[in-house]
Structures are given as C-alpha cells and as structure tokens.
Amino acid sequence: MAVLTARPLNPAAIQCACFVILWIGLLCVNVGINGSGDLGEKLGANQRDFDYFHLALQWPGTFCRRTRHCCPTNGCCRGSNAPAEFTIHGLWPDYNDGSWPSCCTGKKFEEKEISTLLGDLNKYWPSLSCGSPSNCHGGKGLFWEHEWEKHGTCSSSVTGAEYNYFVTALKVYFKYNVTEVLREAGYVASNSEKYPLGGIVTAIQNAFHATPELKCSGDAVEELYLCFYKNFEPRDCATKSNKKSCPRYVSLPEYSSLKMANDGNEVSESALDSDI
Numbered sequence: 001m002a003v004l005t006a007r008p009l010n011p012a013a014i015q016c017a018c019f020v021i022l023w024i025g026l027l028c029v030n031v032g033i034n035g036s037g038d039l040g041e042k043l044g045a046n047q048r049d050f051d052y053f054h055l056a057l058q059w060p061g062t063f064c065r066r067t068r069h070c071c072p073t074n075g076c077c078r079g080s081n082a083p084a085e086f087t088i089h090g091l092w093p094d095y096n097d098g099s100w101p102s103c104c105t106g107k108k109f110e111e112k113e114i115s116t117l118l119g120d121l122n123k124y125w126p127s128l129s130c131g132s133p134s135n136c137h138g139g140k141g142l143f144w145e146h147e148w149e150k151h152g153t154c155s156s157s158v159t160g161a162e163y164n165y166f167v168t169a170l171k172v173y174f175k176y177n178v179t180e181v182l183r184e185a186g187y188v189a190s191n192s193e194k195y196p197l198g199g200i201v202t203a204i205q206n207a208f209h210a211t212p213e214l215k216c217s218g219d220a221v222e223e224l225y226l227c228f229y230k231n232f233e234p235r236d237c238a239t240k241s242n243k244k245s246c247p248r249y250v251s252l253p254e255y256s257s258l259k260m261a262n263d264g265n266e267v268s269e270s271a272l273d274s275d276i
C-alpha cells in the first residue's frame with residue numbers, strides 16, 4: 001500500500017486495476033440477473049440449487065366435491081364458470097432425491113407485480129378452496145403467495161423474479177395441455193366411467209415422451225404432475241412412493257356445485273337453486 005501512495009501508478013497498473021473493477025462489476029450484474037448465481041447467498045439457509053421441475057396440476061372435479069362454503073377466491077364457487085380442465089397448483093423446483101427446497105429468499109409476494117396476469121391466473125391457476133395457505137413470513141395469504149414464496153423463490157435461478165415465475169408456469173401449462181391429451185384418448189370428465197391408470201399414463205407418455213405421476217383421493221384423480229428439466233424439456237417424474245396413491249382404475253369426476261352452502265355471493269343462481 002505504501003508503494004501506491006509513494007509513487008504514481010504506471011498506466012499498465014491503472015489499466016489492470018480498471019479491468020479487475022470492471023470484471024467484479026460484471027460478476028455482480030450477472031449474479032443479479034441470475035437471481036442466485038454461484039455465490040449461493042440468495043438461496044435460503046444452505047439450500048442448494050434444485051435439479052428439476054414438477055408442474056403440479058389439480059383436477060377441479062375432485063377438489064370441488066369438498067366445497068362446503070364459498071368465498072371470492074375459491075374457483076369452485078363460480079357455478080357454470082368453474083374450471084372444467086386441469087388447473088395449475090404450482091411449478092415446483094425439486095431435488096432428484098425426492099426432497100425439495102422451500103422459502104429460498106426473503107422476497108415477499110407482491111400482488112401488484114402480477115396485476116396484468118390476474119385474468120389468466122384466476123382462470124388457470126385458481127385456488128380451489130377458501131383456506132389461506134401459509135407464506136414464508138409466518139403469515140397466511142393468497143394461494144399464489146404461498147406458491148411463489150414457498151416454491152417460486154427456489155427456482156429463481158431459472159424463473160427469475162415473481163412476475164416471470166408466474167408467466168413461465170402459465171407458458172408451460174399452455175404448451176403441455178394434459179386435458180386435451182386425455183380428451184383425445186377418450187378420458188373425459190365423467191361421474192360413471194372408470195379409466196385404467198395405465199391408459200392415462202400411456203396417453204401422456206405418447207404425447208410428451210415422459211412419464212407423469214398421479215395422486216388420487218379414493219379412485220378420483222386429484223393431481224397430475226408433469227416433470228421438466230431446467231430447460232423445460234419434459235422428463236420422467238422421479239417416482240415418489242407417497243404419490244402412488246391411485247388404484248388401477250381411476251375416475252375424473254365432473255364438476256358439481258350441488259353441495260355448496262350459500263354464505264358467499266359468488267354462488268351462481270343455479271347452485272343456489274339446486275341447494276333449495
């Protein structure tokens with residue numbers, strides 16, 4: 001250091017110093033864009049970056065059978081406008097060993113960040129209950145808040161910040177239309193038909209060249225998972241034993257609003273009528 005103050009720097013040394021400063025600057029910018037970078041500091045306590053994605057989809061016909069009361073946020077309460085195809089539960093980063101990171105940054109959900117997406121989110125990513133799931137800050141909030149804070153913050157190395165996480169999930173959902181694939185194979189909503197689980201899996205394997213996972217409630221399909229590499233090419237889901245809950249023949253229940261109580265103003269006229 002004494003050398004630096006005693007003598008003026010020669011041009012070569014100045015050039016070199018500038019280079020180092022520029023390089024550090026670029027590194028910072030890069031880390032900022034990636035959201036996590038190599039430094040790991042933006043990932044939650046000791047959580048390494050994830051291996052692959054689950055796109056978790058919900059079958060509304062199964063979820064909405066449980067609806068006993070209504071609220072504005074519950075997609076099951078929209079009567080004839082209730083969702084009739086698989087809707088999004090979340091885009092989840094996972095580890096190959098079956099575990100997953102959660103609550104990876106301190107970032108809080110901001111609804112205004114996704115205000116331009118609310119039309120699509122209400123339609124394709126609705127909550128199917130009136131519960132308020134936990135966020136990562138000791139509170140409770142919107143379904144989207146839970147999904148972003150708990151899962152979305154852990155995939156920021158790929159999906160970026162909040163807005164981009166939701167856009168990415170929607171894009172993947174639009175591209176891999178499970179409802180359409182099943183419909184083309186003859187698997188449509190029905191309260192009387194039972195379908196072979198193997199047939200459903202095969203239809204998706206043929207369409208997307210990867211093996212999905214299913215979760216059932218009794219024999220009713222409750223959730224379906226598509227898995228993706230970090231570049232969103234489809235891959236097989238790693239079979240987790242806790243999700244092997246489906247019998248050999250499963251059902252895709254039709255949406256029914258018959259059992260809803262009318263303590264919310266979101267219940268359609270027809271639903272009120274059928275309650276009486």
Ligand SMILES: *[C@@H]1O[C@H](CO)[C@@H](O)[C@H](O)[C@H]1NC(C)=O
Pocket residue numbers: 085124173174177179180183
């Ligand atoms: C999926 O495909 C069906 C046609 O089979 C279409 O009605 C529906 O809008 C599609 N869903 C999405 C999210 O693109």
